[in-house]
Amino acid sequence: MPEQVYNFYAGPAVLPKQVLKQAALDIVDFNQSGMGIIEISHRSQAFTAVIQETEALIRELLGVPGHYKVLFLQGGASSQFFMVPMNLLQKDRVASYLNTGVWSNKAIREARLFGQVEVPYSSEATGFTRVPQHGEYTVNPKSEYLYFVSNNTVYGTQFHAMPETDAMLVADMSSDILSRPVDVSRFGLIYAGAQKNIGPAGVTLVIIREDLLERVSESVPTMLQYRTHAAADSLFNTPPVFSVYGVGQVMRWLRDQGGVAAMDRLSKQRSSLLYEVIDSTDFYRGHAEKASRSAMNVTFTLPTRELEEKFLRETTEQGFIGLKGHRLLGGFRASLYNAFPLEGVAKLAEFMQAFARKN
Template sequence: MTERVFNFSPGPATLPYEVLVQAGKDVVNFQETGIGLIEISHRSREFMAVAEEAEKNLRELMEIPDNYKVLFLQGGASSQFFMIPMNLLGNGKKATYLNTGTWAKKAIKEAKLFGEIDVPYSSEENSFNRVPTQDEYTVAEDSEYLYFVSNNTIYGTQFPEFPETEKMLISDMSSDILSRKIDISRFGLIFAGAQKNLGPAGVTIVIIRDDLLERTPQNTPTMLKYKTHADKGSMFNTPPCFAIYAVGEVLKWLKKQGGVAAMEEINREKATLIYDVIDSTDYYIGHAEKESRSLMNISFNLPTAELEAKFIAEAATIGLNGLKGHRSIGGCRASIYNAFPRDGIVKLVEFMKQFELDNPA
């Protein structure tokens, strides 16, 4: 087999190697049933056990209270941009959104179809290089909820602390779920596409407080009601079986690593190794302000676009893949989610130092 590279891609992203190996076996013959994982019925005893264990482990790792439902949905995180306001707003109702990046901006656009949306903070004029401090915005008194994106994949920013408000919090945690401990009880709803920090593309995790299931307007289509899926244990229709299975395997792996608290410590160390190189020189310029830096996605620039292209190309030749920045801001980006190994960080840091010596501006 060709030697595996270090995959810095932002999503679909790197997965634990042992999960890939196990999945490869189970796709062919799942638990010695003689049936491949992607063939087995979602109603079978074997797959129902897979889904139940995945939910159990997610609840344990995130310390999810009993009065919250865990849903495994389809449609990607982007479908939540309209499902949330469709279920929780309605005519004459208002919500507050913080505009800190591309995905927040897209969510705001969709939410405006279902209610009045107040946007008291935006960092768009500064290319989304920071998230707000608590005193930089006010949540409207008549808002149903405050919506924010906890980690902005493209721009490399992250809320170091979550907003303090009496209003219900709703958060898109697609790119930093399970990377640090959070208090679920502060949120009405959390969602995350799996393909960054949880598993492969195809399933979106929604964690929703029970009482919110009863707020959906009557004219909401059946498939787009959270209650529909909660009442049927995410089995109202055929779920994304393989993606749920893979999430379950990643959750088992996370438990072996020591859980969320242990991963948070590891993630901070990994990110610090790269930020220390950026801060030690004028050659590399981080996109995010220091107080807003992400532990998951590190976006940075070199002195010229030509040097950035050379950096990305040469890095790929030594097995450092996926370092090209998003087209909206260019430059470089290292996505270092939970499953990204420390060895890859060390190799990148060594390459960054040598590249600067070999390619003076």
């Protein structure tokens, strides 16, 4: 294995080097307390300061309005597939879901356990190669909310503009949150698993408008009510202390890099390097339609299985790790999250050009 390795995994994913170095120190001795961050009490003043700073940084970076709650939950983004309808959708009500990939498909199945679900748009029949443009679907005016996944990691598609509708927006932003500006006030709820752009795996960020906290039925278990965690400032039970700490460290790094605007510029630079190579030849075949291409996950295939095996073998030898595509799609996937170094993408693009010439 070469000395320099570039981590293209879709998640858990690359984290900033300086965050990893600081975490290595704080695991042993956090703030010269004589205790490591993974062993301090979640009720201690030390951790209270951590979680409060982490929330404040998220509010600053995303411009979260004051009448929204920022929650740190467990169970991953997959638990939000059922927590959203459990809290926001009554049995006799309807919600609308845009089906653009694996994760929206799973969310639709879970939501149907709790209420009526309509799917005004699906790209499943064409292999999830695109997301809808404005005007391609109609949302039932009686819908409690319109749910969508802003970026699709498996197929490499992304909403470049948020849906325009009178319905309240609910979004899974697990794989592109903090990579571009978002008007949070347009959403009732946003959630994201941490392990891509936010921090280490183990915590799920939920941003919810305060008035929605009281929609939940009394029959929903206490731990599955957003209002439970909102009332306790995410400390109703023991939170994933280290994961929350990690998010805080990444938020500090992100602020110091220039915030979301800087990440937006970088993500476009990174993905453009690879899409330019893909578009320059028919050797590489991008999965997503151009208008729907993701800046976070670049998906592509090669002409034959033999060439794909050779490409994977040689990229691994060069230190490009985690490029193998999702099992449902195959091919390759380069995940370019906020902490991914630009020089790593440039080196992969250079390798891809050389590989195409030789083969």
